[in-house]
Amino acid sequence: MSTLTAAHAAIRLHPHDDVVIATRQLVSGTAIESERVVVAGLIPPGHKLATRAIAKGEPVKRYNQIIGVARDAIAPGQHVHVHNLSMAEFAREHAFGIDLHPTAYVAQPAHFMGIRRPAAAKNGERIATRNYIGVLTSVNCSATVARAIADHFRRDVHPEALADYPNVDGVIALTHGLGCGIDLHGEGLAILRRTLAGYAAHPNFASVLFVGLGCETNQIGGVLEAGGFGDDPKRLRSFTIQDSGGTRRTIEHGIATVREMLADANRVRREPVPASHLMVGLQCGGSDGYSGISANPALGAAVDRLVRHGGTAILSETPEIYGAEHLLTRRAVSREVGEKLLARIAWWQDYCARNGAALDNNPSAGNKVGGLTTILEKSLGAVAKGGTTNLVDVYEYAQPIDAKGFVFMDSPGYDPMSATGQVASGANLICFTTGRGSAYGCAPSPSLKLATNTALWERQQDDIDINCGGVIDGTANIDELGEAIFQMMLDCASGTRSKSELHGYGQSEFVPWQVGVIT
Structure with missing residues (x-):
């Protein structure tokens, strides 16, 4: 039996969580000393293992939030995934504005080299x-x-x-x-x-x-x-x-x-303009068990910086905040804004019911291979892209965005369709996190891609602009990466070409949302 410290073998996200996340493949018999648990069976990287005995039907927590209920009894050290964890429907308290806090705007905002129109x-x-x-x-x-x-x-x-x-x-x-x-x-x-x-x-x-x-x-x-x-x-x-x-x-x-x-x-010429003119669409695709630990919160740290510099960030993909919307309503600047978000969730529930579908048909096959089990778990990690500042408004798909700060735009979870709406709303830059790997661009707005893990970065550097895997490896922290991503935003907005632009991506990825009946 080998012994590994939790820092090397697994990551605990909250003291009250029932699971930790494997940072590498763990084999049966490995002792995770600080968790006082011995691995029982094979745990793939990015996947969850139980740290306590969980009874059948009992809720399971990650991020100190419920991500599902146990299908069967789960013993400490066992793999927690689709075979023994299922979706849970439960009442969520939608409080409004109780986590509001003043935005600490910077005295001298950053600039990028933009083009005035x-x-x-x-x-x-x-x-x-x-x-x-x-x-x-x-x-x-x-x-x-x-x-x-x-x-x-x-x-x-x-x-x-x-x-x-x-x-x-x-x-x-x-x-x-x-x-x-x-x-x-x-x-x-x-x-x-x-x-x-x-x-x-x-x-x-x-x-x-x-x-x-x-x-x-x-x-x-x-x-x-x-x-x-x-x-x-x-x-x-x-x-x-x-x-x-x-x-x-x-x-x-x-x-x-x-x-x-x-x-x-x-005839255009670039000139220094304040970062307040930057409007960034936030996307995630090919997510994995690390997305909510590394790239998404690192992007969220960059978003907090952007907002403090007067800019705008757009969170979207409504089906992929389902189950985590209560965390956003707590940050809404008013009850009206919070209710607008819940109205979009209700629209999606009705839309799915009318079409014989369900909002919990997520995660995708690739998400599950990467360690995500339920839409609740995926959504809780996805909202981390939005940082921690106040939610100032909610918009419908492709509606022009006129607010500054952190906003939400309703869209499907399908990345090209969602990003198309964000660009139509005014996004002049896209930031896209991925754990499984993505090849994507979004002309006319450049798209930066962020890897959640170092293995992906090493495998697909041709398509990825920055590696956030250092959070998992213990070689970087969220704040450092947030600063690096914010600077990369400014550089890209100033004309530095992203990896997707170098490959010529962007024209085929224009996909307007189709909701109407075609006759």
Whole structure:
């Protein structure tokens, strides 16, 4: 029998927890001295082992919160996972604002090198972190044409196309599979139009070209009306395939239009702007048992810094805060804000019931392999991305965000769909934690990826921007990593390219949320 200290073998998150988390693979007979427990069976890294006898039907705690109930009696040292832990439905006290505390704003906010844009649509001055020209579509029928227009300007295929425009980050096409066969007055079309309008107004686009087929339900004029766009031909142009005379002529027309936009887009210059202009979307994907211990709280520490510097952070993925929403209502600046969050949870419960689904169908297969067992456990770790500052407002999907500080935007848990909504709401940077590994980008906003464990970092450095595994290894702490992530945010916002940008990710990951009936 080998003996390991808890610091090396397992991590205890709270004195009242019933489980600890293995920092490496533990074999039967290993004694974890400070827990006074001997491992019984094989415990994979990131997974849970019981530190006391747990009776069948008894609740099990991690983070000092209930993550499920025991299916069977569990002995000290045994593996706690899907075979002996199940989802628990229980009443949660939704207190409002009892954990509020004043935000300690810094006297001299940090700066990044941003791009100032004039007011557009209903927005005031906007600050960009990137400088793209966008080709957007009103309907799937115009997707091929839009991609052909953007592909003409690909630097990796036609380096000469943008040779005279070094300040332009690229021309990108964001296409989707929606836009027709949808109720003209329904929620689905309203969300799609809100999303497209948010992208059209996004500061990371110097200008936008909208391409439609012509006869679709989602008329371009309806998108522009939803976004409150005025007549600004320099910044926004639109036409349809039917009016342009077919595919070839539309592509030629689109290429010529983008060429007219390039000179103006190239005139931008970066200048120092306060960090208050940074709006960061918070994402997690491919989560594991370490997510709520390392990368998520480290990102939360960076978010606390961002908020103290006057910036905005957006937590989303409503199904992945289910079971932890009571921790957010405690931080709500008012009962009204807290009730708005609970209203979104109620909407999801009704939505799932109407469609024969359940909110506890999470975690995914990969999450479970990584050590997560129930949605309660996953959600409790996911909310750590939001740091500790007050929850100042709650928004619907792709709704323009006008608040400063920590906010919530309703979205599905599917990462591309969630991040698409955050960018439509105004996020000019995305931070994405992962434990199993992720290859993801989110043009026009850059995406930084954070590894929860060193093994992933060593295996997939091509895709990951920073390793948070030092928290597990004992070589780093949350506060140090929070500072490093905050500085990386500023650097990336200033133009330093993320790993996903270097690989060209971002165009295929545009996925608006589809909720409406397709007929």
